[in-house]
Amino acid sequence: MKFGYTSWLPQTELVDSFVEQLKNGKLMGTKCKRCGLRYLPPRAHCKCGAVEMEWFEAERQGKLLSYTMVTFAPESMSKYSPYIVAVAELEGGLRLLAQLTGVSPSSLKVGMPIQVSSHQVSEERIVFKFKPI
């Protein structure tokens, strides 16, 4: 299964593993075995140069840091337009970008509590998204 509303690069093994867990409702990041730095979304290699990473399950509650409503979408996304894209800070401090649904644009507010959930876009595609709590 492919990740994202759209994509154009081949999907790597790392993303395949991430998607498998996302199907079960789990949001997985990776942690460097050497320096302990955590990445969400996951990376296969650490910025410290280490290649040994381990999976961890990320917190799924957080608060909205910023948002935008995209009305002029790229070619590949026009069928979904308009949509809200947001950045949230999850409990524990990691930040994430995703679309936000289930909220009217007029009630959007920086700082509002959100939850990350998995969302099956189609038979072949899955993504994570933010929902207000």
Next chain:
Amino acid sequence: MTKVGIVGVGHARFGKRSDATIRELAHEAFVPALEDAGITARDLDASVIAIAGEEFAGQGAPAAVVQDYIGLDGKPTFRVEAACATGSAGIRTGWSLIRSELAQVVLVLGVETMTHLSSARATELMARAGDTKWEYPFGITFPGFYALMATAHMNQFGTTREQLSMVSVKNHKYGAMNPYAHLQKVITLEEAMKSVIISYPLNLYDCCLISDGAAAVILANEERSKQMNDTPIWIEGLGAASDAMLISERPTLTGLTGSRLAAEQAYKMAGITARDVDVAEVHDCFTIAEIMAYEDLGFCEKGEGGKFIEEGQSYIGGRTPVNIDGGLKSKGHPLGATGVSMAVEITKQLRGEAGDRQVSGAEIGLSHNVGETGQFAFVHIYVR
């Protein structure tokens, strides 16, 4: 070590140039630069060609076509790329060629053609400059990234919708006075505020143009600069930095860390402070970007950028006149040409050749050029 001077500048008309491809546009900027320096192509030792995208150029390995068309066969050439900051990466590279004594006289030429693509296609290509693995799959666009910064800035500092539009009004005012600008049209605050939303809170008049264009500068070492030109403009400070690829991995959404770091380096190298800058070209790809640039470059305190434009401090007569050629907003933003165009404008200002747009007595200029959403940042200091 030798100083590096700008001895010749040339600028093609920015706009929808369906009459020209990259080679003709490059030629249009190259010839006046040679004439300005009072030299011929034979006097050049090397060229650096700044082009951001091959699909934009419509030509693979586009530097080869450009160097051939302008008659530099046999001389070393290559292309540089740093997204929207490609032109400034070119100048930094040209400066390094001279400082390393690999060359004495170098052409830096930036060119881009963009208007032959549909808006949807151009938006698609630029969206792919976001992380293709973890950002692009959510449909985030270039205006979308800056809209995230705008929402955060407005929320944290109380920056207003009006203040964003005031940047646009200023840049259109000066663009209307620049014969090379894409949109030579004065706009009202009301027009700017009411235009169609592109990515909330940014509207059409918050966004720079998609343009075709080219600009050229000729750089030379100290000895050759003094031989060629009565008023060489010296590049005395250079700073460059980068930032995390993912916007969600950055510690702040209300400024560009790379801009701040690049400015610190450039000021230190030139031995000046932000207060010494008489005229500046900053990267106003979106109105919020110009407001953040005032802060990141130290023209005002963090969070005071909205007030800075509201008080008119970035107009001629204000504390630091900014984008007196119309900026990316009104002059246009042909990616590879933009950073070189900034150097052309500052050179004219410091020589006192900017006509109606002249900042009286300007002696120190600054250019600030950002690639992507802050992943590339370049600041240059120019001194008369």
